[in-house]
Amino acid sequence: MKPAAFRYHRPPTLDAALALLAEHGDAAKLLAGGQSLVPMMNMRLAQPAELVDLNDLAELARIAQAQDSVEVGALARHRDVAASALLREHCPLLAEAAASIGHDAIRNRGTLGGSLAHADPVAQLPLVAVTLDAQVDIAGSRGRRSLPARELFVSVMTTALEPDEIIVAARFPLRSPGEGQAFRAFERRRGDFAIVSVAVSVTLDGDRVARARLGIGGVGPVPLAFDELARRAQGAVADEAWARALGAGAARAVDPEDDPRIPAEFRRELVETLVARAAVDALRRATEQR
Ligand SMILES: Cc1cc2nc3c(=O)[nH]c(=O)nc-3n(C[C@H](O)[C@H](O)[C@H](O)COP(=O)(O)OP(=O)(O)OC[C@H]3O[C@@H](n4cnc5c(N)ncnc54)[C@H](O)[C@@H]3O)c2cc1C
Structure with missing residues (x-):
């Protein structure tokens, strides 16, 4: 299949890219890794008249430590996010999740900004962004702004981005001392999109949970953070029974769609198992941090 005809632009600077978006409005689409957009163009689900390729904007591919976060440029490839020593040290959840995306070819080209803008409800990187806030x-073209990831995702493949806006980076909080993080997903075949994916972070104070964070993808139109459930974990003895209870609580808290191919009850069972397993992993890693 071939895409509909389009004009190709390769701006040398961010300002030039923004000027093209301002000029062409809805008729323009940004191209990053092309791993979602190009198949959609080939299937004629997207027919941009103007394609604005961001791949010359090397400054958007940086991964760098800021004051209390790691700043990951929008053009950072999944492969580079997965391999980043900085992220493995300070935000291992993001590196672990990126390593599990699709296949090598997808990870070699796909970018953080593209994944956030595409806003697939089961995609790994939006889930991590929501879980870690x-x-x-x-x-x-009218200036810069910063948005919590939780406000970026509006619905299935829909974000709060305006047509003239470009994601330049996302800032992920640094892991605290004593914090363990873990990602788990269930897919039918290796490399497929997950049916359910979960992210858990646990910070220990002695043998008790000082803080927990929980995010789940595949149970709603956007990845969801379960702050109240995680808050209730505070002060609990951090052991396997706690991890199982978190899984059971999450299964009760979700309200997945009842799809004839994937019944809601199946997704709920996946949530229970994956959350419990991720919580066990996070606990073990938190213990290793001490
Ligand atoms: C076979 C296959 C399997 C896959 N499996 C997975 C998987 O398991 N998990 C997963 O998460 N993903 C998966 N993907 C998708 C992959 O991660 C994509 O790379 C990602 O969704 C989009 O990133 P991209 O850089 O390729 O963006 P593109 O395809 O270039 O763009 C996607 C959308 O984002 C917009 N965009 C791109 N960059 C920006 C920016 N900086 N600012 C604003 N808008 C922007 C584009 O205009 C377009 O609308 C898979 C893809 C394929 C083809």
Whole structure:
């Protein structure tokens, strides 16, 4: 299949890219890794008249430590996020989740900004951004703004981005001392999109939970953070029974769609198992941190 005809632009600077978006409005689409957009163009689900390729904006591919976060540029490839020593040290959840995306070819080209903008409800990187409450930095022709990831995702493949805006980076909080993080997903075949994916973070104070964070993808139109459930974990003895209870609580808290191919009850069972397993992993890693 071939895409509909389009004009190709390869701006040398962010300002030039923003000017193209301002000029062409809805008719323009940004191209990053092309791993979601190009198949959609080939299937004629997307027919942009103007394609604005971001791949010359090398400054958007940086991964760097900021004051209390790791700043990951929008053009950072999944492969580089997975391999980043900085992220493995300070935000291992993001590196672990990126390593589990699709296949090598997808990870070699796909980018953080593309994944956030595409906003697939089971995609790994949006889930991590929501779970850790990351901030997304956005440039537009009328200036810059920063949005919590939790406000970026509006619905299935729909974000709060304006047509003239570009995601430039996302900032993920640094892991605290004594914090363990873990990602788990269930997919039918290796490399497929997950049916359910979960992210858990646990910070220990002695043998008790000082803080927990829980995010789940695949149970709603956007990845969801379960702050109240995680807050209730505070002060609990951090052991396997706690991890199992968190899984059971999560299964009660979710309200997944009842799809004839994937019944709600199946997703609920996946949530229970995956959350419990991720919580066990996070506990073990938190213990290793001490
Ligand atoms: C076979 C296959 C399997 C896959 N499996 C998975 C998987 O398991 N998990 C997963 O999470 N993903 C998976 N993906 C998707 C992959 O992660 C994509 O790379 C990602 O969704 C989009 O990133 P991209 O850089 O390729 O963006 P593109 O395809 O270039 O763009 C996607 C959308 O984002 C917009 N965009 C891109 N960059 C920006 C920016 N900086 N600011 C604003 N808008 C922007 C584009 O205009 C477009 O609308 C898979 C893809 C394929 C083809």
